[in-house]
Amino acid sequence: MTEKAQNINLNKAKSNKKDEFYTQLSDIERELKHYKKHFRGKVVYCNCDDPRVSNFFHYFSYNFEKLGLKKLITTCYKSQDMDLFSTNNAERAIYLEYEGDKNGNMLPDASDIGIKQLNGDGDFRSEESIELLKQADIVVTNPPFSLFREYIAQLIDHDKKFIIVGHQNAIKYKEIFPLIRDNKLWLGFGFKGGAAHFINKHYEDYATAADRKEGMIRVSGVHWFTNIDLKKRHEDLILYKNYNPEEYQKYENFDAINVNKTKDIPIDYDGFMGVPITFMDKYNPEQFEIIGVGIANSGLEIGIQPYKPEHKYYRKEVQKRGAVNGDLYMMINGVVTVPYTRIIIKSKKL
Template sequence: MAKRAQNKKLAEAKKNKKDEFYTQLSDIERELKHYRKHFKGKVVYCNCDDPRISNFFHYFSYNFEKLGLKKLITTCYKSQNMDLFSRNESEKAIMLEYNGDKNRNNIPDVDEIGVHQLKGDGDFRSEECIKILKQADIVVTNPPFSLFREYVSQLIEHDKKFIIVGHQNAIKYKEIFPLIRDNRLWLGFGFKGGAAHFINKHYEDYATATDRKEGMIRVSGVHWFTNLDINKRHEDLILYKKYTPKEYPKYENFDAINVDKTKEIPYDYAGMMGVPITFMDKYNPDQFEIIGVGIANAGLEIGVLPYKPEHKKYRKEVQKRGAVDGDLYMIVNGEVTVPYTRIIIKNKKI
C-alpha cells in the first residue's frame, strides 16, 4: 500500500512538473569518484541546478582543483535569488560561473563565483542555455524526471558527455532504449541499495523502508545514466546455472527463454533470453548483445506475435494486471503467465 501511494505521488510530480528532487552530496560523491579521469581540463555544466541548494555545484566547486577542471557553470530555472545564501525568490533566472580558487584558501568564496542574470527563464531548452551547453564538455545534473526524454535527446543532439540521474523505467522509453541498445548510453554505478533519497518540497515520503530520512523522499529504481566509459561496464557477469527447458520456459509468442533473475542467466544457452530490466545494471557489451525490449507500449518492434487463438480467453485477465497485446507471455503449469518487462539479450561468448 505504501509503495502504491509513493508511486501515485511520483506520477503526480511528473504530471504537474513538480519533480524537483534535489540530490544528496553523499550520493554525488559516491558516484562521481569513478569518473575522475574524465574531468581534467574540462568545462562542466550543471543546467538544472538551483544554486541555493545545488549539491552538484558544491561538489564541483570544492573539488575544482582536485579534478583539474577548466570551468564550472550552473544554470537553473527562474525564481532563484542571486544571493547564494538566501532562500527568497526572484523572477530572474541566474547563471553561476566558477573558474577556481584565487586566494588559495581551497574554498570557493562568494567573490570568486561569478553570478549573472540570464535574459530568459533558465530553461535548459532555451536558446540562451543551449548556447552555454555548446561550451561544455560534460553535463552533470539531476534533470526533471518528467522531461527526461527531451533532456537526453538534447544532449545526444549536441554530442555531449554526461552523467545524469534518472529512473530505471526510462530504459523502456522508445527514445532511450535504442541509445542503450546501440551502446550510446548506459547505467553508472548506481545508488546505495538501489534507491535514492532526494530533498523535496512537495510530497510526503510514503516509504516503509528503515532508511527513510526526514525532509526527504525515498525513491526506488533511481539510477545514474552516462555515456562516459567506466570500469564497471567491462566486468563480466559471473554465470553459474545450467540451462534446462523446465526451469527456463520459452515464450509462446517469441523465440526466447524467460529468465526471472539476472544472476540466474544460464551460462550455456546460445539463443535469445528475456531478462529483467535490472539486468542493465550488470550489462557488459563485450559479454552480451541487446536485441530489444519485450513490452508492447515501448514502440520497439522485436517480432512479438499476438496471443494464440486458444489463449485469447486469458487476455482480459492478464490485461487487469497491466499487460497488453504484444507483451511476452508463457504457459506455465497450464496457465497464461505474463512477466514484467524483459530485455531480450544473447550471450556473445557462446
C-alpha cells in the same frame, strides 16, 4: 515500494508545487569518484540545477582544483526551488561561472563566482541555455524526470558527455532504449541499495520505517545514466547455472527463455533470453548482445508475435488485465502469465 506505488508517487510529484527534490551530496560523491580522471581540463555544465541550493555546484566548486576543472557553469529554471519537475515560481533565472580560486584560500568565495542573469526562464531548451551547453565538455545534473526523453535527446544531438540522474523505467522508453542497445548510453554505478533518498520537506514518504529518513523521500529504481566509459562496463557477469528446460519457461509468442533473476542467466544457453530490466546494471557489451525490449511496439519490431485470440480474450475478460500486442507472455499451467519488462539478450561467448 512496488513499481505501481513508485509511479503514483512520481505522478503526484509532477503536480505538487511543493515537491522539491535535492540530490544528496553523499550520493553525488559516491558516484562521481569513479569519473575523476575524465574531468581534468574540462568544462562542466550543471543545468536544471539551482546553484544557490545545489549539491552538484557544491561538489564541483569545492573540488575544482582537485579535479583539475577548466570551468564550472550552472544554470537553473526561473523557479528558485530545484526539483525533479521544474516548477516555475521565481522571477528571474541566473547562471554562474566559476573558474577556480582567485584569492588563494582554495574555497569558492562569492567574489570568485560570476553571477549573471538570464534574459529568459533558464529552461534547458532555451537558446541561452543551449549556447552555454555548447561550451561544455561534460554535463552533470539531476534533470526533470518528466522531460528525461527531451533532455537526453538534446545531449545526444550536441554530442555531449554526461552523468545524470534518471529513473530505471526510462530504460524501456522507445526514445531511450535504442541508445542503450547501440551502446550510446549505459548505467553508472548507481545509488546505494538501488534507491535514492532525495532531500524533501513537503512530500509524504512511503518508505518502510527501517528505511525512512527525516526530511527526505525514498525513490526506488533511480539510477545514474552516462556515456562515459567505466571499468565496471567491461567486467564479466559471473554466472554459475546451467540451462534446464524445466526451470526456464519459454515464451508463448517468441523463441526465447524467461529468466527471472539476472544471477540465474544460464551460462550455457546460446539462444535468446528475456532478462529483468535490472540486468542493465550488470551489462557488459563484450559478454552479451542486446536484441530488444519485450513490450508493445518495441516487441513487435523484434519479432514478438501478437496475442493469440484465445489468450487475449483470457487476459482481458478473465484476468481483467491489459493485453498489448508486442508484450511477452507465457502459458503456465494453462494461465496467461505476463512478466515485468524483459530485455532480450544473447550471449556473445557461445
